Amino acid sequence: MREAYQSDLRHIVDDLLDMADLVGTALEAATTSLLEGDLGLAERVIAADTHIDERQVELDTKAVELLARQAPVAGDLRLLVAALRMSSSLERMGDLCAHVALVARRTHPELAVPARHREQIARMSELGGAALREAAQVIADRDLALAAQVEKDDEELDDLMLEVSREISRGEGYTNGQVVDLTLLIRFYERIGDHAVSLVRRVGFLVTGDSLDTLNERVDVSEF
Amino acid sequence: MREAYQSDLRHIVDDLLDMADLVGTALEAATTSLLEGDLGLAERVIAADTHIDERQVELDTKAVELLARQAPVAGDLRLLVAALRMSSSLERMGDLCAHVALVARRTHPELAVPARHREQIARMSELGGAALREAAQVIADRDLALAAQVEKDDEELDDLMLEVSREISRGEGYTNGQVVDLTLLIRFYERIGDHAVSLVRRVGFLVTGDSLDTLNERVDVSEF
Numbered sequence: 291m292r293e294a295y296q297s298d299l300r301h302i303v304d305d306l307l308d309m310a311d312l313v314g315t316a317l318e319a320a321t322t323s324l325l326e327g328d329l330g331l332a333e334r335v336i337a338a339d340t341h342i343d344e345r346q347v348e349l350d351t352k353a354v355e356l357l358a359r360q361a362p363v364a365g366d367l368r369l370l371v372a373a374l375r376m377s378s379s380l381e382r383m384g385d386l387c388a389h390v391a392l393v394a395r396r397t398h399p400e401l402a403v404p405a406r407h408r409e410q411i412a413r414m415s416e417l418g419g420a421a422l423r424e425a426a427q428v429i430a431d432r433d434l435a436l437a438a439q440v441e442k443d444d445e446e447l448d449d450l451m452l453e454v455s456r457e458i459s460r461g462e463g464y465t466n467g468q469v470v471d472l473t474l475l476i477r478f479y480e481r482i483g484d485h486a487v488s489l490v491r492r493v494g495f496l497v498t499g500d501s502l503d504t505l506n507e508r509v510d511v512s513e514f
Numbered sequence: 515m516r517e518a519y520q521s522d523l524r525h526i527v528d529d530l531l532d533m534a535d536l537v538g539t540a541l542e543a544a545t546t547s548l549l550e551g552d553l554g555l556a557e558r559v560i561a562a563d564t565h566i567d568e569r570q571v572e573l574d575t576k577a578v579e580l581l582a583r584q585a586p587v588a589g590d591l592r593l594l595v596a597a598l599r600m601s602s603s604l605e606r607m608g609d610l611c612a613h614v615a616l617v618a619r620r621t622h623p624e625l626a627v628p629a630r631h632r633e634q635i636a637r638m639s640e641l642g643g644a645a646l647r648e649a650a651q652v653i654a655d656r657d658l659a660l661a662a663q664v665e666k667d668d669e670e671l672d673d674l675m676l677e678v679s680r681e682i683s684r685g686e687g688y689t690n691g692q693v694v695d696l697t698l699l700i701r702f703y704e705r706i707g708d709h710a711v712s713l714v715r716r717v718g719f720l721v722t723g724d725s726l727d728t729l730n731e732r733v734d735v736s737e738f
């Protein structure tokens with residue numbers, strides 16, 4: 291019984307890591323569909339988001355069942371509480387990947403990202419993916435050593451968002467539609483970084499018992 | 515002891531309602547600062563967001579303590595789990611209000627919202643505030659009768675976001691900076707509506723035991 295309980299707790303962590311894998315795959319595919327104008331790939335990313343949503347519902351249900359059946363305390367309780375928050379962040383990251391693909395689908399056959407911003411958007415996607423992989427590592431090992439790297443990636447993401455938005459605001463030769471799309475896209479990538487930071491902060495709660503973080507954005511959109 | 519526990523559970527609900535009040539006040543003030551170009555008011559909204567963040571940390575801490583001490587089951591457990599999700603949504607709604615005020619502060623003394631969009635933005639703020647008040651009512655009464663109205667307000671918010679974004683994309687006489695700001699602003703208001711919907715869905719979980727919702731956006735940004 292006790293063993294079954296411990297293995298249930300391990301499965302919660304495995305489920306979080308599976309969700310993180312799904313989101314990482316969605317992020318790469320969404321960015322490829324965006325930058326290459328690959329409509330079929332965009333459609334697949336959009337369709338696949340329902341799987342991530344379903345995984346969250348399954349994970350939440352398991353976690354609530356364990357809370358009810360096992361009345362966990364201390365670290366086990368913190369794990370389940372943190373998992374319920376982390377599953378929300380991962381699900382939301384999946385939504386944001388789908389949003390990127392939705393922009394790719396809507397603008398097809400045009401490319402939503404003008405050539406002068408391709409590298410910046412590709413880099414934002416890389417940073418989001420790196421932050422997500424590092425956060426998953428932190429979840430798997432409960433080792434906060436990598437947490438600082440996640441924050442660093444997120445800061446670079448924030449800086450890129452501000453850089454792109456300033457270039458747009460001061461630049462010429464954009465249609466209004468391009469400005470709308472780019473503004474949304476850089477915000478989607480920046481939010482993915484914020485959620486990665488919140489994931490590692492929740493591992494901090496899990497390990498140290500410090501308060502659950504509030505998901506604040508360090509970037510001040512007023513700097514745009 | 516049992517009585518103390520029941521009163522602790524009631525306090526969790528009271529804390530959620532207090533957070534909802536703070537967010538509602540922040541939303542009205544943020545929109546006033548935006549539409550009137552009131553820099554002092556914008557500063558106060560930005561500063562006040564830390565209070566909402568602190569309230570979330572207090573509420574989360576209480577909820578986790580109750581989970582540990584009381585090992586609640588059934589409805590009491592669902593209340594605490596739902597409260598942990600609802601506090602996240604309310605804290606995020608507070609961030610979004612602060613983001614509106616940050617745009618007001620950055621653009622001051624200019625107005626971020628061109629005259630032709632003032633009424634639409636004012637209406638989006640009204641709808642967000644109404645959805646929030648209705649969601650608080652649903653939380654207070656555990657009565658899902660109002661839930662449909664929250665969804666209705668959110669749909670009108672989604673429609674307004676699409677209307678404004680289409681007008682921007684097809685319109686003329688905007689600076690790129692105005693397009694960036696308007697795109698962010700309508701997204702902030704639309705997200706406030708989404709979070710109000712997620713609040714009432716979590717009351718649904720609390721009352722019925724159905725799965726915790728995933729916070730999906732019904733609006734498809736690809737319709738922009």
